[in-house]
Amino acid sequence: MTEPLVDHNSTVVLHFDLKLEDGSAADSTRVHNKPAKLRIGDGNLTPNFEACLMGMHVGERKAFTLAPQDAFGMPNPDNIHHMDRSKFGSETPPAPGMIIAFTQPGGVEIPGIVRDVAGDSVTVDFNHPLAGQKVIFDVEIVQILNQELDS
Template sequence: MSEIQAKSTVIFHFDITLADGSAAESTRVHNKPAKLQMGDGSLSPAFEAQLLGMSAGEKKSFTLAPEDAYGMPNPDNIYYVDRSKFSADAPAKVGAIIGFAMPDGSELPGLVRDVVGDSVTVDFNHPLAGQTLTFNVEIVQVS
């Protein structure tokens, strides 16, 4: 049985819960496990360290501080956008998550934090930034 090594490809299910116990994200909802190439930088070294040595079928639960999960919110990722840039399809409403077109054609989701007059505060930080998170992982396959 192969164990997860520094360069393994890992297919796994995960559930993320917030400090208050509420569910934040889960691959089980649509039964689509995540795929990770260890060491590619897509997940934090602290997250990868938790997976090392695990094998298919194993389950584990661990908690990561914000710095080891999605990082701390970056004030540079908060923008003030003129209300005229919003449409009826995507109104400037506090709590709304709206996709903004980037110059390269990709779309970046932003969370509307505040609306004052014609100024809309949009936060482009990851929604889980700044949160202490508990991960429940189940390894499906290791190659």
């Protein structure tokens, strides 16, 4: 029996370490020993990230660098909002660098980073915190589940 390889029909269980260009750690599944489970082709991963996983086998480890557009995207100026300070609770006044969860219509929460507080205006950035960053993924394949697509 041949060893399974990551292909277009795979669900992949993997560990990853995510680092920034300067070498600082941004995220890791190894910290809590909880690997990620990803489905190739479901639209949650960028095509370039998926391409880097293709052909890998269980136990294989590989590091690759992704440009911002292939990782978390570029910052979108439309995702930066200026809000009135009165929208924030007095028990926790907004301060630059603070991450606050905002509830959207429909109850979905989205995190925003306070970038600036000037008088009654609070600037909140809803871009992904790693948008615009070149990132380095160090992945290790734990399990590959190849499934034929249902017709």
